[in-house]
Amino acid sequence: MLFQQLSQSPVFRGISPDEMENLLIDSQYQIKKFSKGDMLAFREDKCENLMIVLKGSVKGEMLDPSGKSIKIEDIMAPYPIASAFLFGQRNQFPVNVTANDEVEVFYLTKNSVIELFQKNKVFLTNYLNSISNRSQFLANKLMFLNFKTxxxxxxxxxxxxxxxxxxxxxxxxxxxxxxxxxxxxxxxxxxxxxxxxxxxxxxxxxxxxxxxxxxxxxxxxxx
Structure with a gap:
C-alpha cells in the first residue's frame, strides 16, 4: 500500500511500486499521523526530511506584519511538502504547516534522499522538476502578495x-x-x-x- 501511494507522488512518478520497494529497502523513513489542526512544522524550523502527504491535506500559512494569517496553499496527497527547502544554506520551512484533517505523512531522511539521487535518475529528475515548479509558484505568489489593494x-x-x-x-x-x-x-x-x-x-x-x-x-x- 505504501509503495503504491509513493509511486503516485510527483517525485516518484515513473517508478513502479515494486521498484519503489527495492529502492527504499536500505533507506531511513517513517510514517507519522496527525489530527486536524496539528502543526507539522513551524516557519523557520529546520527541514531535515523529504515529507510526502499520503493521506488528507495540509496548509501552508504565514503571518503578515499585523499578525493576520495568510494561507499560501493547500497540499494534498500525494504531493511533497517544502521539497525545495531540504537543501541550501538555510534549509528551513518558509511557512507554518498545519493539518487540514486527519493526515498521514511519509518522512524520508535527507541522507536517504541523497542516496536515492545516486541510485535512480528518474527520482533525481523528478525532484529537480518538483523544486523548479515550487520556485516558480512561490515567485508568482510573492508577486501576488505585493499588490496593495x-x-x-x-x-x-x-x-x-x-x-x-x-x-x-x-x-x-x-x-x-x-x-x-x-x-x-x-x-x-x-x-x-x-x-x-x-x-x-x-x-x-x-x-x-x-x-x-x-x-x-x-x-x-x-x-
Missing part, C-alpha cells in the same frame, strides 16, 4: 485565469476560500468584487465571472 489582487487573479483570451471564467474556490487565499475578510473580498461589477469591469453570476473591461483590470495592477 484587494482589487489589484483580484485583477491579477482574474487575468491569470482568463489568459490568453478567455472572457468567461469560473472561480475554483468559494468566496470564503478566496478571501482566506487573499488574506482578507470575506466581507472585504465580497465588497471589492461587487465594486468591480458596479464599475463595469466584470459581471458576476455566483462563481461565473464575465470580464467586460480587460484594459481596466490591467490598469488596476499598476495602482
Amino acid at each position: 484587494i482589487k489589484g489582487k483580484l485583477a491579477n487573479y482574474l487575468l491569470k485565469l482568463s489568459a490568453p483570451d478567455k472572457t468567461e471564467i469560473t472561480l475554483p474556490k468559494s468566496q470564503a476560500e478566496m478571501a482566506q487565499f487573499f488574506g482578507v475578510t470575506r466581507p472585504s473580498f465580497a465588497r471589492s468584487l461587487k465594486e468591480m461589477e458596479q464599475e463595469g469591469l466584470i459581471e458576476i453570476n455566483r462563481r461565473e465571472i464575465k470580464i467586460l473591461n480587460k484594459q481596466q483590470l490591467i490598469r488596476l495592477l499598476q495602482q
Whole structure:
C-alpha cells in the first residue's frame, strides 16, 4: 500500500511500486499521523526530511506584519511538502504547516534522499522538476502578495485565469476560500468584487465571472 501511494507522488512518478520497494529497502523513513489542526512544522524550523502527504491535506500559512494569517496553499496527497527547502544554506520551512484533517505523512531522511539521487535518475529528475515548479509558484505568489489593494489582487487573479483570451471564467474556490487565499475578510473580498461589477469591469453570476473591461483590470495592477 505504501509503495503504491509513493509511486503516485510527483517525485516518484515513473517508478513502479515494486521498484519503489527495492529502492527504499536500505533507506531511513517513517510514517507519522496527525489530527486536524496539528502543526507539522513551524516557519523557520529546520527541514531535515523529504515529507510526502499520503493521506488528507495540509496548509501552508504565514503571518503578515499585523499578525493576520495568510494561507499560501493547500497540499494534498500525494504531493511533497517544502521539497525545495531540504537543501541550501538555510534549509528551513518558509511557512507554518498545519493539518487540514486527519493526515498521514511519509518522512524520508535527507541522507536517504541523497542516496536515492545516486541510485535512480528518474527520482533525481523528478525532484529537480518538483523544486523548479515550487520556485516558480512561490515567485508568482510573492508577486501576488505585493499588490496593495484587494482589487489589484483580484485583477491579477482574474487575468491569470482568463489568459490568453478567455472572457468567461469560473472561480475554483468559494468566496470564503478566496478571501482566506487573499488574506482578507470575506466581507472585504465580497465588497471589492461587487465594486468591480458596479464599475463595469466584470459581471458576476455566483462563481461565473464575465470580464467586460480587460484594459481596466490591467490598469488596476499598476495602482
